[in-house]
Amino acid sequence: MSVTSRYREAWEGFWRDAPEEPGAVFWDAEPALTAGLHLALFEPQLADPGLAMVDLGCGNGTQTRFLADRFRHVVGADLSAAAIEHARHADPAGQATYRVLDAVEKNETESLHAELGDANVYMRGVLHQAEPDDRQPMVDGIAALVGDRGRVFLVELSEAAKPVLLGLAQSPAGPPPKLAPIFQHGIAPGEVADDAVPGYLRAAGLTVLARGELPLTTTESTPDGTRIELPSKWLVAGRAV
Numbered sequence: 472m473s474v475t476s477r478y479r480e481a482w483e484g485f486w487r488d489a490p491e492e493p494g495a496v497f498w499d500a501e502p503a504l505t506a507g508l509h510l511a512l513f514e515p516q517l518a519d520p521g522l523a524m525v526d527l528g529c530g531n532g533t534q535t536r537f538l539a540d541r542f543r544h545v546v547g548a549d550l551s552a553a554a555i556e557h558a559r560h561a562d563p564a565g566q567a568t569y570r571v572l573d574a575v576e577k578n579e580t581e582s583l584h585a586e587l588g589d590a591n592v593y594m595r596g597v598l599h600q601a602e603p604d605d606r607q608p609m610v611d612g613i614a615a616l617v618g619d620r621g622r623v624f625l626v627e628l629s630e631a632a633k634p635v636l637l638g639l640a641q642s643p644a645g646p647p648p649k650l651a652p653i654f655q656h657g658i659a660p661g662e663v664a665d666d667a668v669p670g671y672l673r674a675a676g677l678t679v680l681a682r683g684e685l686p687l688t689t690t691e692s693t694p695d696g697t698r699i700e701l702p703s704k705w706l707v708a709g710r711a712v
Contacts, residue, residue, distance in 0.1 A: 477657070478602055479550060479573075485656040486530070486553035491560065493533065494690045497649040498596060502537035504688040505595065509705065510541065513593070513624040516680055516707040522621055523587040527574055527613065528597035532558030532567065538593065539566035546587065548572035575605045580612035589618030595626045596687060596703070598671075599663045606663070607671055614675035622709040623677070628687065630665050631702040639699070647699070649691045665704060677708040 489496055514520065521543060526535040529547030531554060539545040545567040547558050558569045573579050584590070592613050601609055613623050640646045646654060669679050686700035693699060 478605075481657045482551040483553050485652060485658060486551045486557060488652065488656075489531070489553075489557065491557065495649070496531065497647075497653060497689050497691055498687075499531060499533050500688040500690050502534055506534040506537045506593065508685060509593070509595070509624055509626060510538075512681070512683065512685075512705060513591075513622070513707060516624075516709075517591055517622050518709065519589075519620050520591075523590040525583070525587070525590045525592045525616055526567075527572075527592055527594040527616075529558055529569065530554050532561055532569065534593070534595065535567045535569070536562055542591075544568075544587075546570065546583075546590075548574070548583070550574070574612040575601070575608045577608070577612065577615070580615040584615050584618060587616075589620040590616045591621045592616050592623040594623065596628060598625070598627050598668065600658060606667075607674060610671040610675045610677075614672075614677050617677065617709060619710050622680070622707055623672075624705065624707050625668065625672070626685070626687065626703050626705040627663055627668055629684070629702045629704045630662065632687075633662055635699075635701055647691045649689070668704070669706060672706065672708045676710070678711040679706050679708050681707040 523544040524538050524542040526538055526547045529535045529549045532547045535545060535547035547567050547569040549555055550573055552571050555569045555571050598606055617623055639650055672679055684704050687703040689699045691699045
């Protein structure tokens with residue numbers, strides 16, 4: 472099983488058209504407001520910080536490079552080849568390594584696990600963008616990467632984010648400039664029930680070790696200059712000890 476061609480093409484088109492400059496993409500917030508906050512929650516739960524860290528759905532690699540400053544071996548992985556090109560271009564020093572990966576395809580996640588061994592996985596706001604039928608296979612792929620010793624930090628928009636996004640999209644002035652390309656490329660955010668995410672993890676053989684709520688910061692602002700934040704929930708999971 473792999474993602475649909477429509478879904479892949481939508482992401483390729485989005486990243487081909489995305490500007491290079493930092494913060495130009497709706498969710499490309501600076502790490503101090505995103506991965507930095509998440510890492511403070513994730514690191515205490517790591518059974519082995521020396522494992523490779525996989526930034527799954529890395530996009531242009533902003534968070535990947537932050538993680539590469541803190542872990543020995545970091546791999547940024549994304550479905551889109553255009554996204555990976557952005558990430559490599561923004562990382563001329565090669566702080567991290569990057570690769571195109573279809574996390575829904577079992578053979579691809581198993582091959583990466585065979586290469587890296589058990590890994591820790593960071594994934595921010597990817598599951599709700601996936602087609603509904605792809606969500607469980609994607610989490611199964613995460614479980615394959617985690618193996619016996621790894622942990623996954625998974626943060627997803629909560630159900631409460633939907634009215635916020637709808638309000639932005641249906642504004643009389645139209646959606647904010649950084650949100651508009653998401654809809655234009657046919658990758659409008661989907662909806663994942665709050666209780667579905669831990670269910671996907673359990674079905675993949677993973678145990679939820681910690682959870683909480685934390686606003687997901689974007690790069691867009693309201694007309695009065697307030698940074699737009701979306702309600703989100705985070706979970707840390709791994710194999711039961």
